[in-house]
Amino acid sequence: MDEAALIADARRGDVEAFNQLVLAHQSKAFNLAYRITGDSDSAADATQEAFLSAYRSLSSYRGGSFRAWLLRIVTNACYDELRRRKRRPAESLEEMEEASPTGDGVATEDVFFAANEGPEASAERAEVTRAIERCLLSLPSEFRIVVILADILALDYSEVASAMGSPVGTVRSRLARARARLRQCLEASRELSGWEMRLAEERSS
Amino acid sequence: MSRLDRLPPRDLERLSAYLDGDLDPREAARLHARLESEPELRLSLDDMRQVVTAVRGLEEVRAPRNFTLRAADAVRRREPGFAYLRFATVLATALFVLTTAVRTLSVVPLQFGAAAPVAESATTAALEMFADIAGAALPTSEAPLEAEAPPPAAAAIPVPAGTAAPAPTLGGVVVPSPAPSATGCPSCVPSLAYRQEAGEDQAGKTTETDEEEIARAAQIPGGPTGALAVAQWVLAVVVVVLAVLTVRARRRR
Numbered sequence: 333m334d335e336a337a338l339i340a341d342a343r344r345g346d347v348e349a350f351n352q353l354v355l356a357h358q359s360k361a362f363n364l365a366y367r368i369t370g371d372s373d374s375a376a377d378a379t380q381e382a383f384l385s386a387y388r389s390l391s392s393y394r395g396g397s398f399r400a401w402l403l404r405i406v407t408n409a410c411y412d413e414l415r416r417r418k419r420r421p422a423e424s425l426e427e428m429e430e431a432s433p434t435g436d437g438v439a440t441e442d443v444f445f446a447a448n449e450g451p452e453a454s455a456e457r458a459e460v461t462r463a464i465e466r467c468l469l470s471l472p473s474e475f476r477i478v479v480i481l482a483d484i485l486a487l488d489y490s491e492v493a494s495a496m497g498s499p500v501g502t503v504r505s506r507l508a509r510a511r512a513r514l515r516q517c518l519e520a521s522r523e524l525s526g527w528e529m530r531l532a533e534e535r536s537s
Numbered sequence: 538m539s540r541l542d543r544l545p546p547r548d549l550e551r552l553s554a555y556l557d558g559d560l561d562p563r564e565a566a567r568l569h570a571r572l573e574s575e576p577e578l579r580l581s582l583d584d585m586r587q588v589v590t591a592v593r594g595l596e597e598v599r600a601p602r603n604f605t606l607r608a609a610d611a612v613r614r615r616e617p618g619f620a621y622l623r624f625a626t627v628l629a630t631a632l633f634v635l636t637t638a639v640r641t642l643s644v645v646p647l648q649f650g651a652a653a654p655v656a657e658s659a660t661t662a663a664l665e666m667f668a669d670i671a672g673a674a675l676p677t678s679e680a681p682l683e684a685e686a687p688p689p690a691a692a693a694i695p696v697p698a699g700t701a702a703p704a705p706t707l708g709g710v711v712v713p714s715p716a717p718s719a720t721g722c723p724s725c726v727p728s729l730a731y732r733q734e735a736g737e738d739q740a741g742k743t744t745e746t747d748e749e750e751i752a753r754a755a756q757i758p759g760g761p762t763g764a765l766a767v768a769q770w771v772l773a774v775v776v777v778v779l780a781v782l783t784v785r786a787r788r789r790r
Contacts, residue, residue: 351605362600376601383604387611464591482557483592489559505546508553512541515588519539 335398343390350387357399358383360485361406367480368410370469374417375410382409400487400494407477407495467517475510482507540581552582556589619786626779633772640765 335356341349361382365375382405393401468476474496481492482503492507493500541549554560555568572579 347606347608347611350611354605355603358600358604359597361604363598366598372598372601376604379600380604384606384610387606460591461595464595468592479592483589484595484597486593489557504554504559505550507557508546508550511553511585511588512539512544512549514592515541515584516539518588518591 339390339393339398342387347387350390353398354383357402360399361402364403364406364480364485365410365413367468367484368407368473368477369414370465374413378409378413379406381413382406385409397491397494400491403481403485403487403495404497411473463518463521464514467514467521470517471510471513475506475513478503478506479510479514540577540584544578544581548578548581552578552585555582556586619783622779622783622786626776626783629772629776629779633769633776636765636769636772640769643765 335353338349338353342353358379362375362379365378365382366372369375369378382402386402386405389405468479471479477496478492481487481495482489487495489500489503493503496503498506544552551560551564551568555565560568572582
């Protein structure tokens, strides 16, 4: 059954139809929440709250990308959740590192590290992942969200704009500035920890 | 400062959009040409590409559970809505403020309307004297502002908080409790006789001082003023209760 039909059924009160939409979108919704809050429990609560809220306000969905509409509700739910817990996203970084579902072995593609790496390289890779997550969480919220939506969830510009309630031009400039800030933060991390970006070496060779 | 921070904002946006394939063909061709001839721009593009690749390389996290709804959860709970509570709180607060204002201002109109010309003249005299007293209470102050006027004695005024508006205007005079029940006749029209008796009761210290006259003018018990006092107290309680309920409802949302 296609998405439009499921939405129509859900609007008529069919919870099962809505649940099919939930299953289709819950991964992206949870990932957005996790990257905004930096904490698995808060992200799960916010995601659940967002789906409940989405079901109850289906009448306000006016067409367009259902996923973008949903992710906007998730974003708002995340901020409600953070307010409830009276914590700033950056403050939950330690918890995020401890509880990270990615553990200590996150694939950050071959840009930084070769496929066949030793224990040293593996540790370095984990450090890079932590640095990226830390830098992401250190961004102001409007920059963080645009990076999450565009680069992590791979939404196109128009969907990002829809999910953020901003014009495409704003998305474009925010994304560029956010990437520049991330670069600056990662360079600072590299100086502190001493690790090198593999690509930089490749480029110079 | 990184290389990207030194880039003009327009170029930063162009590089970012270029990496996302979001430049139109003409703009992309122009950027290609520049990248050929500007090594610094090329390095900036590489810098940004690294960042984008790094962030995109973050592994997708697995949701700890399904977020499907149960039919029972999906039904909206029938609890007092936050919006209604908030409206009720605002309304009750407005009524409280209105009651306070009316009660504060009613000292003058009540006497005009109900207490005969004697009361009228007494009020007028009291108001005139207040000006003198306020001036006298602060001899060093050229402009005795109301906020500065109440000396420590003002704290002894036994008037409920939030209803004390008339008292501080008395320039810090110690005012006895209004105590409507003391008259034994809550609906009595305030009379000069009462005020004279009250004045004699107070006469231990001085007789018919300016302060006492003003104090009496401000505390006419019973009648509409007494009813207003009760309403004021009830509204104060209602406002507090509604505010608490509203805050709790807000947290539940």
